[in-house]
Amino acid sequence: MGVATLEKPAEAPAAQMPEQAEKLVIFAWSGELDKIWPTLILATTGAAMGKQTTVFFTFWGLFPLVKNDVRITGENWMQKMLSTMNRGGTGHLKLSKMNFAGAGKAMMMHLAAEHHVAGPQELMALAQEMGVKLVPCQMTMDLLGLKREDLIDGLAEPAGAATALADAQGAITLFI
Amino acid sequence: MGVATLEKPAEAPAAQMPEQAEKLVIFAWSGELDKIWPTLILATTGAAMGKQTTVFFTFWGLFPLVKNDVRITGENWMQKMLSTMNRGGTGHLKLSKMNFAGAGKAMMMHLAAEHHVAGPQELMALAQEMGVKLVPCQMTMDLLGLKREDLIDGLAEPAGAATALADAQGAITLFI
Amino acid sequence: MGVATLEKPAEAPAAQMPEQAEKLVIFAWSGELDKIWPTLILATTGAAMGKQTTVFFTFWGLFPLVKNDVRITGENWMQKMLSTMNRGGTGHLKLSKMNFAGAGKAMMMHLAAEHHVAGPQELMALAQEMGVKLVPCQMTMDLLGLKREDLIDGLAEPAGAATALADAQGAITLFI
Numbered sequence: 286m287g288v289a290t291l292e293k294p295a296e297a298p299a300a301q302m303p304e305q306a307e308k309l310v311i312f313a314w315s316g317e318l319d320k321i322w323p324t325l326i327l328a329t330t331g332a333a334m335g336k337q338t339t340v341f342f343t344f345w346g347l348f349p350l351v352k353n354d355v356r357i358t359g360e361n362w363m364q365k366m367l368s369t370m371n372r373g374g375t376g377h378l379k380l381s382k383m384n385f386a387g388a389g390k391a392m393m394m395h396l397a398a399e400h401h402v403a404g405p406q407e408l409m410a411l412a413q414e415m416g417v418k419l420v421p422c423q424m425t426m427d428l429l430g431l432k433r434e435d436l437i438d439g440l441a442e443p444a445g446a447a448t449a450l451a452d453a454q455g456a457i458t459l460f461i
Numbered sequence: 462m463g464v465a466t467l468e469k470p471a472e473a474p475a476a477q478m479p480e481q482a483e484k485l486v487i488f489a490w491s492g493e494l495d496k497i498w499p500t501l502i503l504a505t506t507g508a509a510m511g512k513q514t515t516v517f518f519t520f521w522g523l524f525p526l527v528k529n530d531v532r533i534t535g536e537n538w539m540q541k542m543l544s545t546m547n548r549g550g551t552g553h554l555k556l557s558k559m560n561f562a563g564a565g566k567a568m569m570m571h572l573a574a575e576h577h578v579a580g581p582q583e584l585m586a587l588a589q590e591m592g593v594k595l596v597p598c599q600m601t602m603d604l605l606g607l608k609r610e611d612l613i614d615g616l617a618e619p620a621g622a623a624t625a626l627a628d629a630q631g632a633i634t635l636f637i
Numbered sequence: 638m639g640v641a642t643l644e645k646p647a648e649a650p651a652a653q654m655p656e657q658a659e660k661l662v663i664f665a666w667s668g669e670l671d672k673i674w675p676t677l678i679l680a681t682t683g684a685a686m687g688k689q690t691t692v693f694f695t696f697w698g699l700f701p702l703v704k705n706d707v708r709i710t711g712e713n714w715m716q717k718m719l720s721t722m723n724r725g726g727t728g729h730l731k732l733s734k735m736n737f738a739g740a741g742k743a744m745m746m747h748l749a750a751e752h753h754v755a756g757p758q759e760l761m762a763l764a765q766e767m768g769v770k771l772v773p774c775q776m777t778m779d780l781l782g783l784k785r786e787d788l789i790d791g792l793a794e795p796a797g798a799a800t801a802l803a804d805a806q807g808a809i810t811l812f813i
């Protein structure tokens with residue numbers, strides 16, 4: 286009987302395989318409304334599905350993290366000019382095309398409200414509540430003259446590309 | 462004692478591990494010729510390689526799915542205006558840069574024909590034949606006022622971000 | 638005999654699982670300074686972390702691979718015009734927005750120098766030194782009239798989408 290048992294396929298190995306956590310890592314490079322929107326929709330959806338979700342904000346993607354009431358950022362005239370031309374904050378986003386000096390954007394926000402689709406400001410708050418890790422890229426913060434106090438509360442510690450890539454191994458990865 | 466030990470797992474687990482299907486999931490956000498082209502080239506190549514291939518069309522990426530003979534889409538003036546400025550259909554795509562009111566696009570299509578590279582219309586048909594799952598995003602269809610009958614035949618059921626992310630786990634994932 | 642077998646440490650399943658190499662595969666579609674920059678920063682960081690790193694340059698992304706002293710590429714007037722409007726080489730890149738006829742770009746390069754961030758030219762050389770595989774896309778080279786001798790030395794053999802997708806399975810994949 287002992288022998289018979291030996292021939293039985295012992296336990297289902299699946300149960301002993303190391304569980305790979307489901308992960309989603311988004312590299313948010315773009316600062317435009319129509320790019321930050323899918324970033325936040327995917328991030329909140331991923332978190333709702335139980336995926337460990339990280340958004341790494343870099344380059345133009347940092348500007349939506351600026352507090353809405355911060356007008357000008359940067360230490361030297363070049364960084365200041367950049368922030369003047371490209372005002373930060375989820376309340377000041379533009380469409381990447383068909384913005385028409387704000388008319389296209391207004392239309393899009395109107396349509397979203399009509400269809401009960403949350404805007405970027407709500408989605409950013411929702412992402413934080415759901416535990417999405419929002420990481421600003423330290424190197425581009427330095428480059429663009431963005432300081433930690435310019436950015437909204439509730440973000441993870443600023444980090445670099447290596448941290449983002451370490452998170453990304455085995456994850457769904459998207460560069461948006 | 463023997464019996465107790467028998468309960469320990471023996472067999473080589475590798476042989477019993479579930480095979481992971483090779484998958485490719487593209488999030489097609491852009492509606493421009495020079496973005497839809499790599500999307501469809503990668504999708505058809507992936508399918509030819511035996512990968513389970515899905516393209517999730519969202520936002521501007523929905524417009525190439527509009528039937529070429531549908532002129533205006535949308536229910537309210539805002540959605541109609543959008544479709545007027547940004548005509549749908551694989552026959553009406555523009556380059557994201559150097560379009561020069563269509564001259565750049567004409568040049569590119571000419572070069573493609575000369576080099577026997579299939580255009581987006583052919584590639585879309587080929588993708589369908591090869592079993593690529595073409596999924597329109599329900600939420601952005603609603604937002605932009607695109608109805609199922611505005612879109613070409615042979616698409617999968619419209620779905621949401623959760624469906625796309627569920628497909629994406631373990632796949633090669635690209636946001637184009 | 639049964640006992641002998643019992644005493645064998647039942648195989649550690651982990652030891653027999655095929656090791657999955659850590660890989661990073663970037664599809665570099667964009668030719669602009671602010672896109673080629675993150676491409677090369679991520680690629681060199683990935684390589685430094687020991688990841689097997691490949692950058693597959695396609696479409697507009699091929700132009701940064703053109704030698705800086707090559708002025709015009711292409712065989713017919715269309716390809717030549719394209720290269721005139723969109724000069725290749727890491728020394729001639731533009732920002733995707735806020736380029737302001739080169740002023741924005743000059744500002745960005747100045748800020749980078751000030752913050753000791755390497756520019757694209759240095760990063761391209763560094764990537765080669767670190768063993769990043771830089772693969773130009775054969776099909777778009779043909780389409781755009783770029784010949785092997787127009788491109789910098791030290792690249793991998795030109796290849797197609799199938800090669801890129803084969804590399805991409807199991808890798809961190811980004812379309813930039």
